[in-house]
Amino acid sequence: xxxxxxxxxxxxxxxxxxxxxxxxxxxxxxxxxxxxxxxxxxxxxxxxxxxxxxxxxxxxxxxxxxxxxxxxxxxxxxxxxxxxxxxxxxxxxxxxxxxxxxxxxxxxxxxxxxxxxxxxxxxxxxxxxxxxxxxxxxxxxxxxxxxxxxxxxxxxxxxxxxxxxxxxxxxxxxxxxxxxxxxxxxxxxxxxxxxxxxxxxxxxxxxxxxxxxxxxxxxxxxxxxxxxxxxxxxxxxxxxxxxxxxxxxxxxxxxxxxxxxxxxxxxxxxxxxxxxxxxxxxxxxxxxxxxxxxxxxxxxxxxxxxxxxxxxxxxxxxxxxxxxxxxxxxxxxxxxxxxxxxxxxxxxxxxxxxxxxxxxxxxxxxxxxxxxxxxxxxxxxxxxxxxxxxxxxxxxxxxxxxxxxxxxxxxxxxxxxxxxxxxxxxxxxxxxxxxxxxxxxxxxxxxxxxxxxxxxxxxxxxxxxxxxxxxxxxxxxxxxxxxxxxxxxxxxxxxxxxxxxxxxxxxx
Amino acid sequence: xxxxxxxxxxxxxxxxxxxxxxxxxxxxxxxxxxxxxxxxxxxxxxxxxxxxxxxxxxxxxxxxxxxxxxxxxxxxxxxxxxxxxxxxxxxxxxxxxxxxxxxxxxxxxxxxxxxxxxxxxxxxxxxxxxxxxxxxxxxxxxxxxxxxxxxxxxxxxxxxxxxxxxxxxxxxxxxxxxxxxxxxxxxxxxxxxxxxxxxxxxxxxxxxxxxxxxxxxxxxxxxxxxxxxxxxxxxxxxxxxxxxxxxxxxxxxxxxxxxxxxxxxxxxxxxxxxxxxxxxxxxxxxxxxxxxxxxxxxxxxxxxxxxxxxxxxxxxxxxxxxxxxxxxxxxxxxxxxxxxxxxxxxxxxxxxxxxxxxxxxxxxxxxxxxxxxxxxxxxxxxxxxxxxxx
Numbered sequence: 001x002x003x004x005x006x007x008x009x010x011x012x013x014x015x016x017x018x019x020x021x022x023x024x025x026x027x028x029x030x031x032x033x034x035x036x037x038x039x040x041x042x043x044x045x046x047x048x049x050x051x052x053x054x055x056x057x058x059x060x061x062x063x064x065x066x067x068x069x070x071x072x073x074x075x076x077x078x079x080x081x082x083x084x085x086x087x088x089x090x091x092x093x094x095x096x097x098x099x100x101x102x103x104x105x106x107x108x109x110x111x112x113x114x115x116x117x118x119x120x121x122x123x124x125x126x127x128x129x130x131x132x133x134x135x136x137x138x139x140x141x142x143x144x145x146x147x148x149x150x151x152x153x154x155x156x157x158x159x160x161x162x163x164x165x166x167x168x169x170x171x172x173x174x175x176x177x178x179x180x181x182x183x184x185x186x187x188x189x190x191x192x193x194x195x196x197x198x199x200x201x202x203x204x205x206x207x208x209x210x211x212x213x214x215x216x217x218x219x220x221x222x223x224x225x226x227x228x229x230x231x232x233x234x235x236x237x238x239x240x241x242x243x244x245x246x247x248x249x250x251x252x253x254x255x256x257x258x259x260x261x262x263x264x265x266x267x268x269x270x271x272x273x274x275x276x277x278x279x280x281x282x283x284x285x286x287x288x289x290x291x292x293x294x295x296x297x298x299x300x301x302x303x304x305x306x307x308x309x310x311x312x313x314x315x316x317x318x319x320x321x322x323x324x325x326x327x328x329x330x331x332x333x334x335x336x337x338x339x340x341x342x343x344x345x346x347x348x349x350x351x352x353x354x355x356x357x358x359x360x361x362x363x364x365x366x367x368x369x370x371x372x373x374x375x376x377x378x379x380x381x382x383x384x385x386x387x388x389x390x391x392x393x394x395x396x397x398x399x400x401x402x403x404x405x406x407x408x409x410x411x412x413x414x415x416x417x418x419x420x421x422x423x424x425x426x427x428x429x430x431x432x433x434x435x436x437x438x439x440x441x442x443x444x445x446x447x448x449x450x451x452x453x454x455x456x457x458x459x460x461x462x463x464x465x466x467x468x469x470x471x472x473x474x475x476x477x478x479x480x481x482x483x484x485x486x487x488x489x490x491x492x493x494x495x496x497x498x499x500x501x502x503x504x505x506x507x508x
Numbered sequence: 509x510x511x512x513x514x515x516x517x518x519x520x521x522x523x524x525x526x527x528x529x530x531x532x533x534x535x536x537x538x539x540x541x542x543x544x545x546x547x548x549x550x551x552x553x554x555x556x557x558x559x560x561x562x563x564x565x566x567x568x569x570x571x572x573x574x575x576x577x578x579x580x581x582x583x584x585x586x587x588x589x590x591x592x593x594x595x596x597x598x599x600x601x602x603x604x605x606x607x608x609x610x611x612x613x614x615x616x617x618x619x620x621x622x623x624x625x626x627x628x629x630x631x632x633x634x635x636x637x638x639x640x641x642x643x644x645x646x647x648x649x650x651x652x653x654x655x656x657x658x659x660x661x662x663x664x665x666x667x668x669x670x671x672x673x674x675x676x677x678x679x680x681x682x683x684x685x686x687x688x689x690x691x692x693x694x695x696x697x698x699x700x701x702x703x704x705x706x707x708x709x710x711x712x713x714x715x716x717x718x719x720x721x722x723x724x725x726x727x728x729x730x731x732x733x734x735x736x737x738x739x740x741x742x743x744x745x746x747x748x749x750x751x752x753x754x755x756x757x758x759x760x761x762x763x764x765x766x767x768x769x770x771x772x773x774x775x776x777x778x779x780x781x782x783x784x785x786x787x788x789x790x791x792x793x794x795x796x797x798x799x800x801x802x803x804x805x806x807x808x809x810x811x812x813x814x815x816x817x818x819x820x821x822x823x824x825x826x827x828x829x830x831x832x833x834x835x836x837x838x839x840x841x842x843x844x845x846x847x848x849x850x851x852x853x854x855x856x857x858x859x860x861x862x863x864x865x866x867x868x869x870x871x872x873x874x875x876x877x878x879x880x881x882x883x884x885x886x887x888x889x890x891x892x893x894x895x896x897x898x
């Protein structure tokens with residue numbers, strides 16, 4: 001692609017793929033950047049191309065027809081030179097530049113070598129998704145205790161089951177596909193501990209009735225779990241994990257309505273792996289420093305505030321998918337399409353008539369959002385969760401800060417996770433509070449939405465790569481290295497569409 | 509009767525003012541709209557430096573402050589401040605800058621600063637780049653963890669009887685005759701009785717001064733600081749290039765960077781700091797971050813393979829002449845300024861607190877003699893044509 005791009009899309013998951021396809025079909029030139037080595041994001045994660053034939057993952061996926069159609073559309077536009085697909089690129093900052101945006105990324109396809117690239121366009125669409133929300137409990141830092149999403153990623157990305165006897169815990173429907181996927185591969189799933197009670201759903205009958213597809217999906221998992229005799233235990237939780245070198249057992253307790261363990265109900269179950277998830281936290285790192293306004297979502301997260309057509313409060317900046325509220329892939333695809341239509345409208349380009357009219361998209365989004373809201377309200381973080389923690393329970397794993405230290409900071413007047421960080425170092429380590437932030441928030445400021453700390457650097461990047469950015473202006477006139485010597489678009493244009501293996505074949 | 513003092517601002521300077529004033533037996537209330545150390549204090553590197561100051565009023569204050577940090581460490585426990593007397597190493601990249609640095613250091617030495625010329629800088633810092641012609645070791649330079657230090661000072665003030673209130677000061681209450689301060693008004697509508705008000709509002713000191721009827725010009729200067737992944741100890745001193753000395757006193761509007769590199773107890777390496785005059789613009793500047801990274805890598809080549817984990821920025825409060833303003837404002841009796849410390853507020857905080865207390869007491873306190881620090885008084889800005897705004 002030699003012409004300047006009209007749009008940069010960050011994130012090639014369901015929302016980003018759908019947005020890119022719609023924008024391309026409307027005639028825009030697009031740069032799509034993702035840190036993964038294939039497109040699909042977490043939801044449509046697949047094994048590497050060379051291993052796909054050997055690893056069956058079809059049963060783990062939904063909406064593959066949509067996925068393949070999106071991949072085909074992207075491949076056609078890429079071959080026509082209208083799409084730059086930059087995989088293995090990690091965006092570390094997005095800034096305003098003139099009338100548009102500059103996305104700074106590092107190319108890690110040749111890791112550990114890092115090469116900085118700058119992607120510029122008048123409009124930016126951020127579709128960076130979400131990651132598992134974790135609540136610490138005694139033993140959660142033992143090897144073998146994973147996030148539910150981590151277990152799922154191992155299955156989808158490599159057909160790997162993390163253990164042979166697995167307990168799952170937390171809250172939300174996401175636990176079910178993880179359990180079903182493991183059970184179908186011969187893993188003994190000893191329990192799915194769901195903190196909420198299914199009755200909570202009955203308070204929101206309308207969204208349920210209007211989203212029958214979700215019920216069908218749920219029934220499918222229930223059938224799989226029944227076939228493998230996997231017990232799903234409502235209103236229970238994994239309140240502790242035990243083990244030496246790695247986890248060897250969990251303690252499971254029944255919960256009172258407030259989430260406190262019922263005395264006398266605790267029992268010990270031997271396992272060799274654990275998966276825990278308490279919903280998801282949106283990945284807002286690129287959006288917050290741009291000054292995008294946030295709003296509260298029903299699951300307790302602050303999310304990007306968008307208008308009915310996915311525009312953020314920053315002109316030229318759009319977002320779709322979990323960044324504006326966790327709601328699943330089908331919603332993300334519709335939001336992506338809607339966001340791209342806004343980009344087309346704001347660019348003065350008429351969307352291609354083949355696309356769904358925006359009114360239909362808008363009403364689908366509204367219906368799916370209502371379902372997401374009902375789901376969030378039915379699966380809250382248990383209010384009494386902090387009771388599970390001893391003062392010695394590690395909350396921030398990077399800096400080894402305990403619940404006792406967080407409580408002491410709160411007693412010292414720290415009333416949110418930022419102040420706790422300053423006083424205890426919780427959230428100052430490698431993950432920069434991405435893991436412990438929601439938990440520290442729940443320990444100090446429950447009742448308010450969780451707003452992540454502003455992270456000006458969205459992913460760690462070597463100082464050497466940054467130094468090259470300073471010393472080597474990336475223009476053809478002053479070459480620094482073969483790749484950095486050209487603009488990323490020019491570099492990409494010189495590659496044959498198949499030279500890095502990231503082609504439409506990967507969608508098959 | 510005990511003098512009632514309201515300290516506006518719970519940053520490190522306000523906390524130090526409260527600590528010294530309460531230690532002296534004054535009745536102290538600290539007011540801040542946020543928690544302790546949440547503003548500029550939390551965005552600093554914790555520099556306690558003599559090395560970057562040329563002889564003059566600021567160096568005199570820094571000298572006293574260095575002694576008072578040691579005293580605070582003894583009283584509050586050095587760990588509560590993460591006080592580390594690690595020393596500074598200023599390196600020159602060229603023979604000419606080494607000559608200039610040597611002359612600068614000689615003047616500092618004449619003013620009482622301990623300076624030790626170093627020929628082989630890699631004896632002190634083995635990971636420095638080869639080919640650096642030399643430098644100066646400043647053994648008195650030290651580091652504190654700013655938020656912990658502010659919190660520890662404020663806790664100690666509270667132990668001496670001070671109170672901490674959350675609130676925003678909206679104005680002064682003054683007596684009808686003479687206009688002397690009798691209290692401050694908060695945005696919530698409360699009136700806190702006061703015989704004196706200390707303006708320790710840091711970057712917002714200009715606005716607080718205006719609300720108290722005693723405006724001073726305090727402007728923000730944006731600075732970015734980079735934080736690396738945690739490493740085993742690789743950098744032992746505060747290490748910076750001699751260019752930094754020129755930048756601190758600069759009034760250039762544009763970007764200036766000359767990095768200071770140092771290790772922390774947490775294992776991370778801090779790289780700071782840029783200086784830009786862009787008002788309160790909070791936007792990320794990737795060019796500044798890249799420039800700091802490049803300078804740090806030139807000093808310590810091993811940093812090229814080290815990951816930047818975080819960057820943060822803050823607004824350093826500066827007065828037009830780049831000196832802090834510390835002392836009573838003659839326009840509104842009872843108002844005492846303690847702001848405008850630019851990038852040196854952490855280091856200068858204890859001496860500022862002692863000097864403010866001395867002004868309040870009308871006699872020297874803990875080595876701070878108002879007669880010795882007249883160069884910091886607000887009077888220097890009050891030329892006849894400058895009138896307090898209404």
